[in-house]
Amino acid sequence: MKPLKSNLRALTVRFSSLFGRATGDRELEAELESHVQMHIDDGVRAGMSPEEARRQALMKIGGVEQTKEACRERRGLPLIESLLQDVRFGLRMLRKNPGFTAVAVLTLALGIGATTAIFSVADAVLLNPVPFPRPSQLVDLYEKTSTTSRAGVPYADLLDWQRDNRSFEGLAGYLGDEFTLTGSGKPARIPGERVSANFFSVLGVHPILGRSFRGADDRVGAQPVALISEGLWKRAFASNTAVLGETIDLNGQARVIVGVVPSDFRIFSRFGSGPSDVVFVPLGQWNASRLRDRDVRMGLTAVGRLRPGVTAGQAQAEMGQIAANLAKTYPTSNATVGAAVIPMKQDIGGNLRPALLVLLGAVGLVLLIACANLTNLLLARARGRAQELAIREALGASQKRIRRQLLVESTILALAGGSVGILLAGLGTRYVLTLFPAVLPSIVHVETNLGVLGAALAISLLSVLLFGLAPALKISAVGLQSGLKETGRSTSSVHHRTQAAVVVTEISLSLVLLVAAGLLMRSFVRVWSTSPGFDPKDVLTVSVSLSPENLSSPRKALAVYRELREQISAIPGVKVASLSLGSVPFSGDWSAYPLWRSGKTPPSALTQWHWAAAVAAGPDYFRVLRIPLIRGREFAQQDALSAPVVLIDQELARELFPNEDPIGKRLDMGPQVTAEVIGLVQHVLPTGLDGDAASAFGQMYFPYAAFPGVPSSTTLILRSSVKPLSLAGSIRDRVDAVDPGAVVYNARTMEEMISGSLAQRRLSMILLGTFAGIALMLAAIGIYGVISYLVGQRTHEIGIRMALGAQPRDILRDVLGQGGKMAAAGIALGLLASLGLTRLMASMLFGVSATDPSTFAAVVAVLLGVALLACWIPARRAMRVDPMVALRHE
Amino acid sequence: MIRLANVEKTYESGAGNTWVLRRINLDIREGEFVTVMGPSGAGKSTLMGIIGMLDGDWRGEYFLDDHAVHRLDNRRRVELHKQYIGFVFQQYHLIDNLTVAENLDLPLTYRDVRRPERQALVADILDRFQMVGKKDLYPSQLSGGQQQLVAVARAVIGKPKLILADEPTGSLHSSQGKMIMDTLKNLNDQGTTIVQVTHNEAWAAYGPRVIQLADGWIVDGQAKAGAPC
Numbered sequence A: 001m002k003p004l005k006s007n008l009r010a011l012t013v014r015f016s017s018l019f020g021r022a023t024g025d026r027e028l029e030a031e032l033e034s035h036v037q038m039h040i041d042d043g044v045r046a047g048m049s050p051e052e053a054r055r056q057a058l059m060k061i062g063g064v065e066q067t068k069e070a071c072r073e074r075r076g077l078p079l080i081e082s083l084l085q086d087v088r089f090g091l092r093m094l095r096k097n098p099g100f101t102a103v104a105v106l107t108l109a110l111g112i113g114a115t116t117a118i119f120s121v122a123d124a125v126l127l128n129p130v131p132f133p134r135p136s137q138l139v140d141l142y143e144k145t146s147t148t149s150r151a152g153v154p155y156a157d158l159l160d161w162q163r164d165n166r167s168f169e170g171l172a173g174y175l176g177d178e179f180t181l182t183g184s185g186k187p188a189r190i191p192g193e194r195v196s197a198n199f200f201s202v203l204g205v206h207p208i209l210g211r212s213f214r215g216a217d218d219r220v221g222a223q224p225v226a227l228i229s230e231g232l233w234k235r236a237f238a239s240n241t242a243v244l245g246e247t248i249d250l251n252g253q254a255r256v257i258v259g260v261v262p263s264d265f266r267i268f269s270r271f272g273s274g275p276s277d278v279v280f281v282p283l284g285q286w287n288a289s290r291l292r293d294r295d296v297r298m299g300l301t302a303v304g305r306l307r308p309g310v311t312a313g314q315a316q317a318e319m320g321q322i323a324a325n326l327a328k329t330y331p332t333s334n335a336t337v338g339a340a341v342i343p344m345k346q347d348i349g350g351n352l353r354p355a356l357l358v359l360l361g362a363v364g365l366v367l368l369i370a371c372a373n374l375t376n377l378l379l380a381r382a383r384g385r386a387q388e389l390a391i392r393e394a395l396g397a398s399q400k401r402i403r404r405q406l407l408v409e410s411t412i413l414a415l416a417g418g419s420v421g422i423l424l425a426g427l428g429t430r431y432v433l434t435l436f437p438a439v440l441p442s443i444v445h446v447e448t449n450l451g452v453l454g455a456a457l458a459i460s461l462l463s464v465l466l467f468g469l470a471p472a473l474k475i476s477a478v479g480l481q482s483g484l485k486e487t488g489r490s491t492s493s494v495h496h497r498t499q500a501a502v503v504v505t506e507i508s509l510s511l512v513l514l515v516a517a518g519l520l521m522r523s524f525v526r527v528w529s530t531s532p533g534f535d536p537k538d539v540l541t542v543s544v545s546l547s548p549e550n551l552s553s554p555r556k557a558l559a560v561y562r563e564l565r566e567q568i569s570a571i572p573g574v575k576v577a578s579l580s581l582g583s584v585p586f587s588g589d590w591s592a593y594p595l596w597r598s599g600k601t602p603p604s605a606l607t608q609w610h611w612a613a614a615v616a617a618g619p620d621y622f623r624v625l626r627i628p629l630i631r632g633r634e635f636a637q638q639d640a641l642s643a644p645v646v647l648i649d650q651e652l653a654r655e656l657f658p659n660e661d662p663i664g665k666r667l668d669m670g671p672q673v674t675a676e677v678i679g680l681v682q683h684v685l686p687t688g689l690d691g692d693a694a695s696a697f698g699q700m701y702f703p704y705a706a707f708p709g710v711p712s713s714t715t716l717i718l719r720s721s722v723k724p725l726s727l728a729g730s731i732r733d734r735v736d737a738v739d740p741g742a743v744v745y746n747a748r749t750m751e752e753m754i755s756g757s758l759a760q761r762r763l764s765m766i767l768l769g770t771f772a773g774i775a776l777m778l779a780a781i782g783i784y785g786v787i788s789y790l791v792g793q794r795t796h797e798i799g800i801r802m803a804l805g806a807q808p809r810d811i812l813r814d815v816l817g818q819g820g821k822m823a824a825a826g827i828a829l830g831l832l833a834s835l836g837l838t839r840l841m842a843s844m845l846f847g848v849s850a851t852d853p854s855t856f857a858a859v860v861a862v863l864l865g866v867a868l869l870a871c872w873i874p875a876r877r878a879m880r881v882d883p884m885v886a887l888r889h890e
Numbered sequence B: 001m002i003r004l005a006n007v008e009k010t011y012e013s014g015a016g017n018t019w020v021l022r023r024i025n026l027d028i029r030e031g032e033f034v035t036v037m038g039p040s041g042a043g044k045s046t047l048m049g050i051i052g053m054l055d056g057d058w059r060g061e062y063f064l065d066d067h068a069v070h071r072l073d074n075r076r077r078v079e080l081h082k083q084y085i086g087f088v089f090q091q092y093h094l095i096d097n098l099t100v101a102e103n104l105d106l107p108l109t110y111r112d113v114r115r116p117e118r119q120a121l122v123a124d125i126l127d128r129f130q131m132v133g134k135k136d137l138y139p140s141q142l143s144g145g146q147q148q149l150v151a152v153a154r155a156v157i158g159k160p161k162l163i164l165a166d167e168p169t170g171s172l173h174s175s176q177g178k179m180i181m182d183t184l185k186n187l188n189d190q191g192t193t194i195v196q197v198t199h200n201e202a203w204a205a206y207g208p209r210v211i212q213l214a215d216g217w218i219v220d221g222q223a224k225a226g227a228p229c
């Protein structure tokens, strides 16, 4: 028994040192004894005498007369009972090693949870984003112009497309708008859609109540009708089925409600979780002349359902031909206009694709790291267990019994990790959704994806079960005798090398993730610190829509808007206020108009003109936003009344009047109007800080009072000396006083709007950052586990070194060096991998190169720091090795 | 050179304290060759550990020359250990994954000896112990006696003033044992102080002074303290 005893000691040192629990050589003996005791307790509870219970217990653990007893045991103990016992022992083993258990469960949970959450989103957006029947038949259609390949479709063109095409079962159009809802209570401004009569049937959506539109509804002069959303039906009509036939007042017009649209129907043109109050009206009823003008793009999108057997490519070919025919028929408006047919799936998920792919890659890496960690943990434990189990076997436990015991233990571990993982997956999906709303197309329904969850569970649980059985397989492989003999020396270096290799891999993978996250962070900071060309601080924008009476004539509306501006300027805390319409920066409204330098013959096709964003700027507009005036002057009171005047920005000046002074020059705004340039202002970024397509366009400002027609709503824009949002209440009051029927909505600070424009970028950064954090944590746990294990292995050697005069700091340096070497190898590998991989995310970066040296350096420093810290904890334990104790154990 | 006064050592055990050393008073002069004897479990190894400053957890006073060891912190003890002591263990305690030469080199590295000098010292000691041919072997490739020889060589290489040898001949054949004893004697003749533990009367006879330890008490040996070497 002598070798047994010393083996037990060596074993305990190794086994318990993995998580730094107090090393005592009595531990294993106590462990075995406690197992015996548990059996005894069970026996006594089952009614045996203590002596009999003890005999039974020893027999189960492995008595002397093993064969005989084993037979009797099998007869005597029903399977279910002995399984319960295994479960109890399993729980006990896990409780006894709280460090191991916690790390294993956490690793499993993080791996499963993070993977599932992101996979669910990616799956919803990239793979199955279209929540309509037969989604592969659905396409979105746009017009291609010289400036963009996704221009809105003029209604007249849509009608021609509908008439001429053979590819589609149905072709519908929809146009997002806002409506003032009056009648019940305070007027409200709600979103709505103007849709073709066949819109719902093309998509395959059926009203939950009533009917959808008919062709007869879709004409000017037809009876005004509307569909309402389920949310609105519930809120305003208490889900009463008698709502059909009742009327709803939209923009002062009573419309008969003909149907209710289910609440899970989402509209593509809007982002976010989707408003609950929405109305739908027939597009063709609208008599606005702009709608039927082929030159005007109002942002109408067409959606088509392909006939069975027709591909998107064939449809594209046909639509190209139709567009070419229209170009011949209407050369002024359509000369260079083409048609674009884009599968809806691609249209929805398209611009999120790079971000989601990068995130998917990140998730894969995290899962890989988690599995690597588990493998290492279980292998390290297997070393300890192999010997313990060999001893058990020598004491008489059957191989089968041992394997079952291990299987039960692993299963408990897997179940624990799995359930925490499922919990995390649910929470994680929700967390991701709270991060997403501003960027995730609201059409997409995201739920925790059960298939994905299952796959993640299966992968990680399989690895637990597999590696959890390792010790049993090991004894079977090497045989009982050598299992007992093994002192941990002969094979340790092989083991150590495998573990080190796993850790090196983990470190290199997390380096890749950290670098990616770092690059995104730097990009974000760069974008964030980009000046938009004006001063967004303390600026508030509020939309106001006047009551129908005040909109009866342009003159009347203008007078009311003027009055509003004056009232609001007088609010204490408001420094200066103005009115605006059109492409107000970051408002989400952005549209371009054709311009040409007067005196030169313009191209016949408007699409070949210069295009610039236009803003109707009220008095003091430039003072509110602090847009610097470079030359000339701002608008004066009388400008609106005299000949048309405009201010232009440097960008447009460069385009229209290169190397000339633009002041006093004239430009054509469309074929009829010519305006004089009276001022030159600085270019501002209209929609995004990161150099999106819109920021390349020049800007043109004209006096607010010169706005053609009646603006049904307008944007009040002001600079405050107090917190901007605190003014919302008093603004509402002033508007109420001027026009009690007016609607005030959408009070937003400019900073909030800018920050909103960065939502997708921020999201990618946060998610990738989270992943990098998880990866870093797992890698730290990994290196910690291995170094702990090695320190446990080396206790004796460290004792000798100390007895030979090593100072604690020599030992510290030694252990840190061991960890440092792994970290260095991992970092070197990771750097190589990163140099190759970050290139793939170049499109997500802004102002930093994919191989930005300072990001790389910072990440290396962080990773090295964390790795050394993870080594430092076991290293400190190594420093405290008592040579007298360590040397005694041999 | 060594003066222990009322040194006591206990271990906490379940029931209470177990006494391992009790009121040890001991003087050892520079150049002495002292043998500690006693039954198994008497506390011999414990005493050696205290003298060798491997163990810092005891009560009483310990002067090594004029250093009051009992007042030193751990770091200073290690320094003092390096300055004075070469330890030969009951079990050889060689490091398995270092070669013979590397094992010998180890104490020198902890004494901040420069590399060329270390190489010279290792070559020298290998030569002196007639192990030049074995220098690149690992401990597992040596016989027990050879391993013990390396352990002695490793204790000696730092030119310690005091060699503590805990049963250095424990598991050896008598002829190999004699060789090790002769080596120790030789060092003693050159002025090194030797304290050894042995169960073997013949080896005890190498030195004039024997201290008997039983149950943690010194039962004999104090009287001869004054004997010259």
Ligand SMILES: Nc1ncnc2c1ncn2[C@@H]1O[C@H](COP(=O)(O)OP(=O)(O)OP(=O)(O)O)[C@@H](O)[C@H]1O
Pocket: A885, B011, B018, B020, B038, B039, B040, B041, B042, B043, B044, B045, B046, B047
């Ligand atoms: N860590 C420990 N915890 C409790 N008791 C200990 C511990 N280490 C040693 N002892 C006890 O101290 C006593 C003295 O041990 P020591 O090793 O000094 O004996 P020894 O005289 O060297 O015996 P041997 O001749 O067998 O080597 C023993 O009774 C031992 O049980």
Ligand SMILES: [Mg+2]
Pocket: B044, B045, B046, B090, B166
């Ligand atoms: Mg001893």
